Amino acid sequence: MELKGKRVLVVGLGRSGLAAALFLRRQGAQVTVSDMRSAKALELEIPMLLEEGIAVEAGGHGLLTFRRQDLLVLSPGVPLDTPEIRQVRAFGQQIVGEVELASRFLKGRTLAITGSNGKTTTTTLCGAILAASGVPTVVGGNIGVPVVALTDASRDEGWNVLEISSFQLETIDTFRPEIAVLLNITPDHLDRHGSFEKYREAKERIFANQTAADFLVLNADDDVTHRAAARAQSQVFWFSRKRVVRQGAFVHEGVVMFRATESGPAEPVLPVAAIPLKGVHNLENVLAAVVATRLAGVPAEVIHATVSSFQAVEHRLEFVADVRGVAYYNDSKATNVDAAAKAVSSFPAGVHLILGGKDKDSDYRALLPLIRERVRAVYTIGAAAAKIESHLDVLREQAGAIPVVRADTLERAVALASESATPGETVLLAPACSSFDQFRDYEQRGERFKDLVRALPLATAQAPVETSDLEATRQGS
Template sequence: MKTLNTYENKKVLVLGLGKSGYAASKLMKSLGADVTVNDRNDLSTDEHAKELRRDGVQIVGGGHPLELLEDVSLLIKNPGIPYTNPMVKKALEQEIPVVTEVEIAGLLSDAPMIGITGSNGKTTTTMLIGEMMKHSSFEPIVAGNIGTALTAIVQKATVRNAIVAELSSFQLMGTRSFHPHVAVVLNIFDHHLDYHGTVENYASAKARITANQTKDDYLVYNADSTRVVSYIAERSQAKKVPFSLNKKETSGAYVSGGFIFFKENRIMPVGEMGIPGEHNLINALAAVAAAGVCGVSPKDMANVLQSFKGARHRLEYVDIVQGRTIYNDSKATNIIATTKALHAFPNKEIVLLAGGLDRGNSFDALIPELKKAPIKAVLLFGETKKKLLDACRKATVPVIKEVENVEAAVPEAFALSQPGDVILLSPACASWDQYKSFEQRGDIFIAEVNKFR
């Protein structure tokens, strides 16, 4: 880890004691900063808070007293905390730098970084690149939005490592000098507009991944996305490495004659990929392009793409149970993600499990996709089940049933399906109305499925 004396004996405020806040606090304290952690929740019994107190970190929970900003040199905020938060607004008014832990990690890392962002597909692409990089001259460490906080990783990463980091728009918006050697941008859809306000603001946050890149760095980008091209690629100073499903991008990754290529090198037949769906083919092309510029061989790329079975809860293949093929796509918390899942099985009949938190949106955009997909039945649960019921009726889905939750949906799915069908959990909604997380929702789905073995 590089040395950073900028904040030695300076006051640093960490806003939000989540995974990233805990790691950032530990790191800044080790750098000699006077660290205070502030969280809206009561932290009196929190184990991480107790540990930080023992390390000499001041802990303030139960609200956001603005006087904590006095003489503060840096505010490190949890990525999910909006910029409308009174503490953040006041810090910006006082011209206190407001960053996320990604910025600190970037300043300190000895290891080169591959950063991956996009509205959909980040986790799968990050995991694919991580697997492919095991066959490079680097020892990869997968981190960021996918799991371990970057400020925890940089303390042990060396020049022998490569950090493969999934990065959200929330994380990237809080960066200033962040500089990955390879930046990967998958797509830009109308996501998180409640946080960013406009698509332009959202795209601007995503563009931070390449803002400080130079001609010695690489931008791997989706040449089929007009938003990625216009908002990001055209403005980047890095070497551009495109990937495309529709064009023969000979300076990057593409599909030709049913084969995946990187530049002039044929990697493998599309049909031999271990994960289904056109969206996963796009993720594979992005991974091939990123791994390719890092020196991974076509053979090693092919081996990974053939053996990789998907990220947990992202169109995750579970098993064949009583002849039904089971997929857990609990991470599909929006219409676009569910649409991609529905079209991943063109030759199978699908029993779909959907529903969840009501965020006030309609599901009209899902109607034509429900019509096109080979759906046998839909099981609906959660706050949105009435809205989804209306969409399914308009799409003339043959069988529609309302159930209480995922637990109740699984036995109905087996009753309405037959061997050869796909049972697919792809909710198109967040989970928080009934479950703590999409992970918990997916785990419960798998546990219920296992009862039918």
């Protein structure tokens, strides 16, 4: 892609938009950025952009600004159905996303991971395994570091390990990972995509450009991803915690196994008991990482050593502190119902659950069986509080009713939960919602939760989570 002298508009000045604008300018493009936020809201970014010779349009999008460009680069947070984007598409202007832009300049091979849940843990783990094998490795994407910011560090002999969201996949064109991983697909972002079918189609774009020389890793236990195999042109490998698969990773007699070919033997990789991450969903993440990194050529012993020492990623079922015998866990990244369900299922009982935030057209009734079985009380926060309460209203009508308490804010939820929880119980932030009603992002929400917990009287210092008994957790779920 030749960019020198081209007029390029970057739409949306989030983390990836800012990185894209600076990258484009370094490539010699004439860059303008356009954002709906006011100049006041962008007061930190604007001086930096102007200093680099980048023009800034704040407080709205001008149609003429959009029309006067050779190329548009969309940030993931910008929907394709905005009036301005619809108009420039009708005129045939080229539109790409930041991932597509970056893919034209990345060196080396790419391992890309998507799914409704587990993306960040699996991406981080794959990156750690590849790095431990001695291969030059960069990690980024939806995980925090924009893909375009990885281009300079990427190497011809290395791997680019990328977490990719459905928003990012909407705007790819030629992006083609040598290894694609589709962990699971459950309802999420329906407010953006409009339907589950559209969301599924966006997720499956991760393997749309693959060929027979590439690999696709799918979850054999997820009905939706299982059906995706029929639409793949690449070589399909599976992972499963419930059954033996023809080729891929599975669990046999308490050991994670990997089979490279349908007719070949299965090799042991590591015992399930050696996995330090809590919850059966993390067993699935490990299985996916085993398949992906074995396909990338990493020896089983390197995978074993790396997984055994791997700790939970921040904001993903992260142990925060023990306060008077009550354990506090931060799963702020549980931004949809399925992720919240997996978080709750990681604990046998006695959970004080904090739910709420910005609704994504979700159905919270799916949480009812787990709440009845394992939750002592629910505390609702944010814009979705009333909807969540209406979906869980049946809890108040049953014998031994489970309290559903309107807390409104995270501060009050932590205070109420800390007053009610007794030794041996757990306070869990697993919101099942995005954070954008009260926080900048899920990371800020998680940090606030951790600050509140550590400020509680008699809070002990944070310590690493001990290796969990996954078999006991599995029986409890």
